Amino acid sequence: MTDAPHLTVSDLEYRYDPESPPALTGVSFDVPRGQFLAVLGHNGSGKSTLAKLLNGLYLPTGGSVTVSGMDTREDRYTWDIRRTAGMVFQNPDNQLVATQVYDDVAFGLENIGVPTDEMPARIDEALRLTGMYDFRDRAPHLLSGGQKQRVAIAGILAMRPEALILDEATAMLDPQGRKEVLDTVRALNRDAGITVVWITHFMEEAALAGRVLVMDHGRVAMDGTPKAVFSQVDALRALRLDVPPMTRLARLLQERGVPARADILTVDEMVEEVKRLCPSCLNR
Amino acid sequence: MPLVLEQVSHAYRSGPQTTVALDKVDLTVRDGELLALIGHTGSGKSTLAQHLNGLLKPTSGRVLLDGQDINAGDANRRALRFQVGLVFQYPEHQLFEETVYKDVAFGPRNMGLSDAEIDARVREALALVGLDFGEISPRSPFELSGGQMRRAALAGVLAMRPRVLVLDEPTAGLDPRGRDFLLEDVQRLNRSGTTVVLISHAMDDVARLATRVAVLEKGALAMEGTAEEVFSQYDRLTRMGLDVPQGFKLARLLREGGLELAERARLEDIAAELALLIKGGDGDAA
Numbered sequence: 270m271t272d273a274p275h276l277t278v279s280d281l282e283y284r285y286d287p288e289s290p291p292a293l294t295g296v297s298f299d300v301p302r303g304q305f306l307a308v309l310g311h312n313g314s315g316k317s318t319l320a321k322l323l324n325g326l327y328l329p330t331g332g333s334v335t336v337s338g339m340d341t342r343e344d345r346y347t348w349d350i351r352r353t354a355g356m357v358f359q360n361p362d363n364q365l366v367a368t369q370v371y372d373d374v375a376f377g378l379e380n381i382g383v384p385t386d387e388m389p390a391r392i393d394e395a396l397r398l399t400g401m402y403d404f405r406d407r408a409p410h411l412l413s414g415g416q417k418q419r420v421a422i423a424g425i426l427a428m429r430p431e432a433l434i435l436d437e438a439t440a441m442l443d444p445q446g447r448k449e450v451l452d453t454v455r456a457l458n459r460d461a462g463i464t465v466v467w468i469t470h471f472m473e474e475a476a477l478a479g480r481v482l483v484m485d486h487g488r489v490a491m492d493g494t495p496k497a498v499f500s501q502v503d504a505l506r507a508l509r510l511d512v513p514p515m516t517r518l519a520r521l522l523q524e525r526g527v528p529a530r531a532d533i534l535t536v537d538e539m540v541e542e543v544k545r546l547c548p549s550c551l552n553r
Numbered sequence: 554m555p556l557v558l559e560q561v562s563h564a565y566r567s568g569p570q571t572t573v574a575l576d577k578v579d580l581t582v583r584d585g586e587l588l589a590l591i592g593h594t595g596s597g598k599s600t601l602a603q604h605l606n607g608l609l610k611p612t613s614g615r616v617l618l619d620g621q622d623i624n625a626g627d628a629n630r631r632a633l634r635f636q637v638g639l640v641f642q643y644p645e646h647q648l649f650e651e652t653v654y655k656d657v658a659f660g661p662r663n664m665g666l667s668d669a670e671i672d673a674r675v676r677e678a679l680a681l682v683g684l685d686f687g688e689i690s691p692r693s694p695f696e697l698s699g700g701q702m703r704r705a706a707l708a709g710v711l712a713m714r715p716r717v718l719v720l721d722e723p724t725a726g727l728d729p730r731g732r733d734f735l736l737e738d739v740q741r742l743n744r745s746g747t748t749v750v751l752i753s754h755a756m757d758d759v760a761r762l763a764t765r766v767a768v769l770e771k772g773a774l775a776m777e778g779t780a781e782e783v784f785s786q787y788d789r790l791t792r793m794g795l796d797v798p799q800g801f802k803l804a805r806l807l808r809e810g811g812l813e814l815a816e817r818a819r820l821e822d823i824a825a826e827l828a829l830l831i832k833g834g835d836g837d838a839a
Contacts, residue, residue, distance in 0.1 A: 443594045509730040514799040521824030547831040551810035
């Protein structure tokens with residue numbers, strides 16, 4: 270059972286209205302348990318629609334989505350799916366409801382009927398996992414954007430999900446807030462084995478994922494490791510997506526006759542590549 | 554004539570506490586430049602931006618345009634302020650009219666221009682941001698895509714024909730295509746003579762676009778210079794919690810390894826120099 274894919278998307282189609290063209294069409298992929306999958310694409314590429322289909326907020330108009338073997342179209346699974354595949358949205362100010370961080374995390378647990386005596390332990394655990402325990406008595410509206418998103422994530426973690434779906438959770442944050450949220454989610458993926466679907470505009474975030482899916486016009490345009498995806502500079506340019514600066518530098522070196530590898534993503538990898546291309550250049 | 558901040562301080566009160574948001578800032582925005590203003594969240598960047606067009610008044614110090622104090626109480630103060638256009642963060646939140654045309658016309662109408670002049674300004678401003686007049690101007694601004702809304706809001710400021718354009722994180726929340734289009738607009742405006750002050754967290758964009766960079770820390774001006782001069786102070790920026798463009802990180806690591814790669818802002822320049830060093834280095838080794 271653990272070898273079965275966690276999320277399965279088969280020939281998925283979604284139309285907001287039967288008359289208009291589909292927002293998603295012919296989308297198929299599996300997400301293994303414990304994977305960190307980044308989904309890249311423009312506004313209108315279908316990536317946010319996909320997110321809402323992954324936990325049953327939207328239901329397929331064609332094809333299917335299953336979460337741990339549960340088909341999202343079956344009513345009897347709705348609440349199990351929402352609880353096991355939690356979702357975090359873009360705007361940190363729209364997701365917090367209570368006047369205290371602790372109560373905000375409790376809110377979701379009350380909704381799913383967790384016994385009152387179980388709640389404190391689960392809330393504390395969720396706040397510790399997101400590094401927000403010291404803020405439990407604070408008012409959410411006085412927190413930074415990154416802290417608010419971590420509270421939103423804690424609220425979901427308290428429900429003990431197996432998957433987290435984050436729909437541009439860092440888009441409205443400053444660099445420090447983005448790093449806080451990304452580090453928190455990467456640790457949950459690494460240490461707690463939570464499957465992550467990380468939807469983003471930022472290629473530097475996608476570069477850290479285990480796998481990258483590029484959406485375009487409602488279809489999967491590219492699917493592979495960050496190296497395999499980002500080394501396709503021309504294809505990404507054609508989609509008007511960014512390429513990591515060091516990948517672009519490798520391409521510029523190639524244009525100047527230096528046989529640099531195409532799949533360089535980071536500064537450290539570029540340093541290694543310079544060493545390989547010119548052993549005598551770096552001696553210390 | 555430049556826009557000059559002279560010992561500008563700004564303090565505000567929240568409850569019993571007084572917070573100093575700007576602390577004796579001396580900064581000159583030169584004609585025709587693209588000045589990037591960087592700093593940590595809370596460093597005072599947005600407060601400074603709002604002083605550039607008189608939206609906020611300094612608690613002490615002066616803001617001078619063409620040598621005239623824009624906060625002095627005389628009659629041409631309004632006219633001075635129209636010359637500095639401020640585009641807020643998430644400016645599309647301030648779109649409110651029923652059509653894009655009316656929204657872009659709002660500023661020129663406020664300036665008391667004739668209908669014919671207003672019409673010319675709206676057409677010009679939409680063209681500057683690459684929005685088709687025939688298609689977009691009759692539509693509700695709320696029907697546009699996120700990137701188009703942002704550019705319509707920018708057009709509303711451009712319609713006042715500001716000499717200085719101040720943009721507070723203009724690409725925040727946009728997708729890569731929206732970011733590209735918007736930064737192309739800004740670069741084109743700058744090349745055709747508009748002075749630009751760009752507030753941004755995106756250091757790789759700053760390195761690529763800015764002719765000069767100013768760094769704010771805790772309300773004070775901490776550094777000022779070319780991108781090369783500022784970003785080569787890697788340790789200091791890191792201590793302020795600021796990121797450094799990747800090209801500068803690479804140059805630093807390679808120099809530590811003994812390769813004398815100059816610090817350059819543009820990846821094209823780095824590639825050209827690195828290619829020469831690698832080819833030359835191979836020759837030496839042989």
